Amino acid sequence: MPTELLMPRVQPAMQDGMIVKWLKKEGDQIKKGEVVVEITSEKASCEVETFHDGILYKILANPGDVIPVNNPLAIIQLAGDKPEDFPGLETVKPVPIIVVEGKQIQVTSETPNGNGKIKASPLARCLAAEHGVDLASLIGSGPGGRIIKQDVLQYHQSHPTVAKQAPAMQQQDDKRIPLSIIRRETTRRLQLSKDNVIPVTSVTEINLTGLLDLYKSCKELWRDVYKTNLTLNAFFIKAVALSLKRHELLNSTLDSDAIVIKGSINIGLAMNIDDQLYVPVIRNSDTITVLEIAQRVSLFAQKAKDKQLTLDDMSGGTFTITNVGPFDVQFSTPVIAYPQVGILGIGTINVRPVYQGDDIVKQSLCYVSLTYDHRVIDGAPAAGFRKTLKELLEKPFVLLN
Amino acid sequence: MSITTSYDVAVIGGGPGGYVAALRAAQSGAKVCLIEKQDLGGTCLNVGCIPTKTFYKAAHLLNEIKGSAELGIKVEKTNFDMPRLVSYKNGVVAKLVQGVAYLLKKNNVTVIKGVASFADKNTLEVKTAQSATRINAKNIIIAAGSSNAKPPIEGIDGKNVIDSTQALSLEKLPGEIVVIGGGVIGAELACIFNSFGAKVTVLEMLPAIVNGVDHECQAYLAKSMIAQGISLLTNSKVLAIKDKDGRKQIDYECGERKSNIFADVVLVAIGRAPNSAQLGLEKGGVESKKGWIKVNSAMQTSVPNIYAIGDALGEQMFAHAAYEEAEVAVQNILGNPCKMKYSSVPKAVFTNPEIGCVGLSEKEAKDKGYDVAVATFPLHGNGRALIDGGEGFVKIVSERKYHEILGIHIVGPSATELTGEVSLAITSELRLEDLAAAIHAHPTISEAVKEAALLAMGRQIHC
Numbered sequence: 001m002p003t004e005l006l007m008p009r010v011q012p013a014m015q016d017g018m019i020v021k022w023l024k025k026e027g028d029q030i031k032k033g034e035v036v037v038e039i040t041s042e043k044a045s046c047e048v049e050t051f052h053d054g055i056l057y058k059i060l061a062n063p064g065d066v067i068p069v070n071n072p073l074a075i076i077q078l079a080g081d082k083p084e085d086f087p088g089l090e091t092v093k094p095v096p097i098i099v100v101e102g103k104q105i106q107v108t109s110e111t112p113n114g115n116g117k118i119k120a121s122p123l124a125r126c127l128a129a130e131h132g133v134d135l136a137s138l139i140g141s142g143p144g145g146r147i148i149k150q151d152v153l154q155y156h157q158s159h160p161t162v163a164k165q166a167p168a169m170q171q172q173d174d175k176r177i178p179l180s181i182i183r184r185e186t187t188r189r190l191q192l193s194k195d196n197v198i199p200v201t202s203v204t205e206i207n208l209t210g211l212l213d214l215y216k217s218c219k220e221l222w223r224d225v226y227k228t229n230l231t232l233n234a235f236f237i238k239a240v241a242l243s244l245k246r247h248e249l250l251n252s253t254l255d256s257d258a259i260v261i262k263g264s265i266n267i268g269l270a271m272n273i274d275d276q277l278y279v280p281v282i283r284n285s286d287t288i289t290v291l292e293i294a295q296r297v298s299l300f301a302q303k304a305k306d307k308q309l310t311l312d313d314m315s316g317g318t319f320t321i322t323n324v325g326p327f328d329v330q331f332s333t334p335v336i337a338y339p340q341v342g343i344l345g346i347g348t349i350n351v352r353p354v355y356q357g358d359d360i361v362k363q364s365l366c367y368v369s370l371t372y373d374h375r376v377i378d379g380a381p382a383a384g385f386r387k388t389l390k391e392l393l394e395k396p397f398v399l400l401n
Numbered sequence: 402m403s404i405t406t407s408y409d410v411a412v413i414g415g416g417p418g419g420y421v422a423a424l425r426a427a428q429s430g431a432k433v434c435l436i437e438k439q440d441l442g443g444t445c446l447n448v449g450c451i452p453t454k455t456f457y458k459a460a461h462l463l464n465e466i467k468g469s470a471e472l473g474i475k476v477e478k479t480n481f482d483m484p485r486l487v488s489y490k491n492g493v494v495a496k497l498v499q500g501v502a503y504l505l506k507k508n509n510v511t512v513i514k515g516v517a518s519f520a521d522k523n524t525l526e527v528k529t530a531q532s533a534t535r536i537n538a539k540n541i542i543i544a545a546g547s548s549n550a551k552p553p554i555e556g557i558d559g560k561n562v563i564d565s566t567q568a569l570s571l572e573k574l575p576g577e578i579v580v581i582g583g584g585v586i587g588a589e590l591a592c593i594f595n596s597f598g599a600k601v602t603v604l605e606m607l608p609a610i611v612n613g614v615d616h617e618c619q620a621y622l623a624k625s626m627i628a629q630g631i632s633l634l635t636n637s638k639v640l641a642i643k644d645k646d647g648r649k650q651i652d653y654e655c656g657e658r659k660s661n662i663f664a665d666v667v668l669v670a671i672g673r674a675p676n677s678a679q680l681g682l683e684k685g686g687v688e689s690k691k692g693w694i695k696v697n698s699a700m701q702t703s704v705p706n707i708y709a710i711g712d713a714l715g716e717q718m719f720a721h722a723a724y725e726e727a728e729v730a731v732q733n734i735l736g737n738p739c740k741m742k743y744s745s746v747p748k749a750v751f752t753n754p755e756i757g758c759v760g761l762s763e764k765e766a767k768d769k770g771y772d773v774a775v776a777t778f779p780l781h782g783n784g785r786a787l788i789d790g791g792e793g794f795v796k797i798v799s800e801r802k803y804h805e806i807l808g809i810h811i812v813g814p815s816a817t818e819l820t821g822e823v824s825l826a827i828t829s830e831l832r833l834e835d836l837a838a839a840i841h842a843h844p845t846i847s848e849a850v851k852e853a854a855l856l857a858m859g860r861q862i863h864c
Contacts, residue, residue: 121830126803142830149805149830 002081003052004072005036010046010311015132016068017041018181020307024056030076037073041181046310054078066181120147131156137192145256182276193338201333201345201371202379204386208349209364211235211396226291233269233323234294238399239392240344241265241285244319247385251318253339254376268317268337269297273304279337280309281317290399325349331367341373344389406511408434410734411525411538413517413680416443418711418723419544420501425731426542427508434511434536436527441505441512442498443546444712445720448566451497453589455490456569457751460596464753468790481597483574490569519685522704526681540706540734543687543694544723545680547673547712552581556642561649562667565590575599575666579651581639583610585750587670588622592753594668595631602632602662604639604653614748615762615810617777617796622752622812629753634662642667675713698740700730708734722746745827747820754793757816759823760808763798772801776857778849780813782864785844789814795853797833804833804858815846822850833857 007017020038024030035047036056057077061067118135120128124147128135133156140147179187193199211232219230244251244265252261265286268279280300282293303309320337323346331347347367354363368389372382392398410426412419415437423435440447459481466476505512513536515529525536549564551557563571565586578594580587583605595601603610603626609619610626610633627633640652645663652661675692682688688695688703693715700708710726712718722743729741750756766773777796780786786793793813799806809823826836836854841847855861 122832122835123803123805123830126832130803 001078002057003054003076003078005048005050005074005076007039007067007069007071007073008048009069010039010041014041014069016066016181018066019061019063019073021063022059023047026056026059028056030054030056040307041185048073050076052076052078054081118147119145121149123149124152127152127156133159134188137188137195140256186277189337190335193335196338197336197341198374199333199336199371200374200379200382201369202382202386203331203367203369204390206366206368206390206393207354207363208366208393209362211393212349212364214396214400222291222294226295228291228294229298230290230294231297233321234290234297235393235396235399236321236323236344236346237267237269237282237285237293237297238290239389239396240319240321241267242392242399243385243388245286246388247381249377249381250342250372250385252341252376253318254341254373259376262318264318266316266318268314268320268340269300270320270322270334271301271304273301276304278304278309278314279317279320280304280313281315283316319343321346325366331369333369334371336371336373341376342385343371345369345371405524405535405537406434407537408432408511409538410434410540410542410731411436411517411536412542412544413525414443414544414546414676414711414713415441415501415505415512416544416546416711416723417445417720418546418727419443419542420505421724422542422544422710422727422731423510424504424508425728426734427505427510429731429735431735433509434513434538435505436513436515436517436525436536438514438516440498441501442494443544444548446497446501447494448569450720451494452490452569453565453586453593454751455493456486456593457589459486460593460753463596463598471790481574483597484572487570487572516679518679518681519687520681522685522707540708541685542727542730542734543677543680543702543707543709543713544711544727545676545713547675547715547718549669550672550674551669552639552671554581554639554642556644557669559642559644559649561665562642562669564669568594568668571666575664577664578602578666578668579604579649579662579664580668580670581651582669582671583607583633583635584670584672585611585613585748587668588626588752589750590668590670591631592626592629592751595626595629596753600630602634602664604637604651605633605635606638608635610635611750611752611756614750614756614758615796615798615808616764617794618756618758618810618812621793622750622754622756625754626752673712673715673718675715677713699733699738700726700741701733717743717746719746719748745824747824749817749820751817754791754813755816757811757818757820757823758808759820760806760827761798762808762810763796766798766800766807771807773807774799774801774857776853778853778856778861778864780846780849782852783844783846783849785846786814786849788844789846795819795849797853797857799833799857806831806833806836806854809850809853811850813846819847819850822847 017039020040022037024036030036030050032051032053033049036050037048039046039048055077056074058075061073067073119140120135121142127149133152135147138147138151138155141151142148215232222228222230248261251265252259264284266281266283267285268281271278282296285293300313317337317340319340320343322334322343324332325346325348328348332345334343334345336343349364349366351362351364353360370382370386409431410433412423412435415435419435420441423433427433445451466479469476513527515527517525517527520526523537527534527536549566568590574597577600580591580601580603583603587603588611591601591603610623611619623633634655637653637655640654643650649664649667650661651667677689677692677694685707686704687707694702694709694713696702696709696714700710702709708730710730711723726741729739732739745759748758763773763775775798777794780793791814796810797806798808806826811819833854837851841851852861852863856864
């Protein structure tokens with residue numbers, strides 16, 4: 001019997017995925033464990049392996065197609081299949097998983113680490129999948145904040161699915177751009193933040209003159225010695241990580257009945273690569289050196305360019321930095337990546353004359369904006385964090401320890 | 402009037418609901434007093450669950466002895482010593498009551514022996530043996546419990562007409578007993594006294610016994626009781642209890658037909674009545690209906706600072722329901738809003754065979770409009786049940802599309818023990834798949850739960 005290659009569920013909340021590229025073509029021999037197709041979902045690409053030996057008989061979806069989870073992507077002809085087994089493709093049924101020898105489709109990560117885990121009862125999960133309700137947008141009323149059946153049904157009743165709404169009026173001159181999976185995911189997450197977070201932004205000015213000197217002196221040396229492209233962001237990440245270590249409230253999430261201080265400090269760095277927003281995560285930023293951070297940042301940038309970033313690379317963040325300076329932005333009010341509670345926006349560096357005593361000196365100044373979730377953090381602890389950050393960035397040699 | 406003492410929480414009644422509420426409130430730092438008019442432990446420990454289960458243990462052992470010859474153990478003669486059993490039971494009860502007293506003391510709960518009644522919504526008057534005292538409390542939890550109800554039947558106050566409390570302290574095993582009422586208490590005591598060797602007849606007004614459990618469980622138990630030699634007279638209404646030649650004559654009607662039966666002792670088990678008459682509820686402003694106290698899902702009465710839990714609500718008269726209600730009441734008092742959920746309160750019936758149920762019966766599920774799928778796994782397909790010589794079944798009522806487990810109903814050996822797993826499954830909203838995926842130890846009766854879940858999905862192995 002021929003079998004089907006199905007769209008895997010890479011993340012619990014995933015509902016569909018988009019075909020990026022077929023690595024095999026129709027008629028190719030494929031081996032168990034071999035990567036056949038690349039898909040993308042939730043901002044990440046991942047590779048889909050086959051768990052059969054056989055021939056890629058028929059490709060059912062083209063690059064760019066969005067296919068629901070568990071729907072077929074291709075038909076695989078197994079050894080021993082005869083031509084008469086393929087009379088009409090629509091009659092082909094997937095082989096029941098219990099009799100298939102082999103392993104589940106391997107993807108880079110089954111579930112995101114850390115705070116991405118959603119507590120929900122099995123029944124609630126089943127109903128949410130059925131009604132197309134995103135569990136991440138629910139607040140659980142069960143024990144320990146667990147999402148239960150009633151939560152899903154209530155949400156479903158009060159939020160009729162988009163599909164049921166009347167399509168927007170189309171005027172002749174309008175152009176409709178279908179949402180890419182990445183765009184859809186971004187809107188979903190932004191909405192989630194809007195719905196759940198009470199953001200407050202405060203801005204401080206930091207003198208980066210010393211940091212720029214240090215950066216310039218390290219940059220060339222590190223490029224030659226370590227083959228590493230150093231950016232200012234590596235310093236920012238390190239400084240933020242150390243500040244978070246001192247002010248751990250900003251490195252937390254809000255559970256239904258508790259503030260959860262995260263065990264590790266994992267900093268997400270927003271990157272714009274080829275007009276796409278990526279936020280890879282530099283794990284344990286507090287315990288690694290600026291050099292290691294720089295190496296990871298440049299590796300991630302390269303991976304993003306090559307569309308090789310994995311879900312793992314982008315999950316588990318506990319705080320985010322977005323450096324909008326290069327876009328000539330003085331300061332911004334960035335949106336918190338819920339369920340994180342803080343994000344730091346870094347503005348353009350301006351050279352300005354500043355009074356130092358009675359003298360006027362040249363200084364490189366930069367506005368840094370901290371947006372924090374007021375439900376968890378009050379003004380005073382936020383100010384404490386900004387103060388530590390400012391001290392570190394103004395005496396940047398500390399960061400090289 | 403003596404001095405008034407003030408408390409954060411005053412609890413009326415020291416039964417399972419009351420003492421758990423007092424302990425939980427005290428553990429949370431509240432200043433708590435508990436007023437008990439009789440014995441700590443309430444109905445459950447003194448004249449309910451615990452004594453009945455002691456009797457049940459003896460009855461079960463006698464049944465085992467009766468069947469032991471098949472296992473190669475021949476017991477020549479069995480002497481059943483009723484007073485000895487009663488004294489053993491009293492020992493068990495005393496230990497547990499002491500345990501409750503110890504826990505209350507350890508947690509600094511002030512225990513006052515007396516009868517409490519409301520003066521106003523924050524004040525209780527407590528009449529103790531010596532004097533009367535006033536207690537002022539920010540919050541009051543009524544856990545006054547229930548007592549055996551007494552129906553208005555001619556001759557109900559006569560000699561040798563007893564209730565379940567008296568049945569648990571009998572000095573002599575009666576030769577013939579008529580049990581009026583085939584509810585849980587009536588059926589349990591009927592099975593127990595039948596095992597002790599008495600001739601037992603049950604008179605039940607309704608068409609079925611043990612109302613409130615799934616109809617298949619009712620039918621299975623009824624069949625089984627008849628097979629054990631118990632006479633079951635359903636649709637039978639008692640008209641009068643009379644004395645005749647030193648025995649009791651019970652007149653009853655079954656439809657149009659009037660008849661009578663004779664017995665040495667009449668055991669009245671027609672239900673429970675609330676212990677609310679002495680509470681002066683109206684002075685506290687607490688609403689009630691026929692003495693049963695009305696509460697919302699936070700266990701709050703019509704007066705916001707007065708809560709009520711346990712049997713006095715007439716809701717689910719189980720000690721384990723009262724435990725949970727106590728927890729809910731205290732959490733609400735402490736400012737942690739929560740609601741009582743009754744959907745997974747287990748029903749444990751210690752008849753022969755036992756019944757254990759959690760969730761909706763087949764009929765309830767259908768009445769609620771679910772698309773119901775029913776799977777019944779017979780215990781004769783379970784090795785361990787067969788060894789134990791018991792029969793019965795595990796019945797799962799589930800929702801067809803999403804495989805939601807709506808109710809599980811078990812009859813047979815260890816049925817009451819199995820309610821633990823079942824309650825967890827329903828409370829956690831597990832689906833049939835989850836129950837079937839859990840590995841159950843072999844050879845245990847619990848395997849039947851897994852099998853029933855598989856059967857409900859059409860994937861059974863052992864039937």
